[in-house]
Amino acid sequence: MTSALHQFDKVAAQFQTDQPWTKLANWVDFDLLGNEAAKQFSAFERLGKDHLMGIRMLNGAGRPNVMYGLRSGRPEVMDIVQPGKAIGFVPAGAAHHLTQDYGWWHVNDADEIYIPVPLTNGVLAFVILEATFARRWDKFQWYCLECYTFLHERRVHTGRVGMAGYWEAEAGAVAEFNADPERRTCPTCKTVHPLAYSFWEPGKEDLW
Numbered sequence: 001m002t003s004a005l006h007q008f009d010k011v012a013a014q015f016q017t018d019q020p021w022t023k024l025a026n027w028v029d030f031d032l033l034g035n036e037a038a039k040q041f042s043a044f045e046r047l048g049k050d051h052l053m054g055i056r057m058l059n060g061a062g063r064p065n066v067m068y069g070l071r072s073g074r075p076e077v078m079d080i081v082q083p084g085k086a087i088g089f090v091p092a093g094a095a096h097h098l099t100q101d102y103g104w105w106h107v108n109d110a111d112e113i114y115i116p117v118p119l120t121n122g123v124l125a126f127v128i129l130e131a132t133f134a135r136r137w138d139k140f141q142w143y144c145l146e147c148y149t150f151l152h153e154r155r156v157h158t159g160r161v162g163m164a165g166y167w168e169a170e171a172g173a174v175a176e177f178n179a180d181p182e183r184r185t186c187p188t189c190k191t192v193h194p195l196a197y198s199f200w201e202p203g204k205e206d207l208w
């Protein structure tokens with residue numbers, strides 16, 4: 001056995017340990033867009049050694065999510081789903097918010113890459129890929145919805161605590177923001193920000 005092959009076997013074995021949802025170690029064998037994977041990756045999971053992947057199945061019947069960026073300090077629509085035409089890219093450090101999906105602005109230490117994959121059954125698989133690494137932090141932020149003054153943020157060292165810690169921090173950030181009306185009141189224009197909501201809040205309505 002060559003050392004290179006041995007190396008591969010070691011990595012493959014580790015991969016199987018890390019990803020119990022599949023016993024397959026070869027990328028091309030994954031049914032990455034099948035039901036199991038879609039479920040597993042619906043809220044981001046580590047993929048292999050140093051990536052995170054998220055998969056959303058879009059069929060046009062869901063809520064009209066709109067992605068906003070803050071490129072010039074004011075929200076701008078980012079057209080992130082253009083199947084057959086473009087791959088979406090949100091560079092590290094760029095605040096972005098997906099309406100009716102999560103009630104905060106996300107700032108990622110890693111680039112996010114969005115790949116729309118039209119499936120043969122008519123469903124659009126929306127694949128989100130990003131790196132994860134020991135020094136990675138994420139931020140949950142809020143800005144005044146009237147004048148976009150910065151209101152509040154909470155940071156999480158995702159590279160240390162992993163996705164479980166990330167979601168724990170998200171819940172904490174939402175609770176913290178919602179608990180204090182002063183925190184939600186804009187110091188510039190006095191507008192009160194609507195309540196934040198978690199990615200995991202199933203009953204969320206009246207969303208911004």
Ligand SMILES: [Zn+2]
Nearest residue numbers: 144147186189
């Ligand atoms: Zn304001």
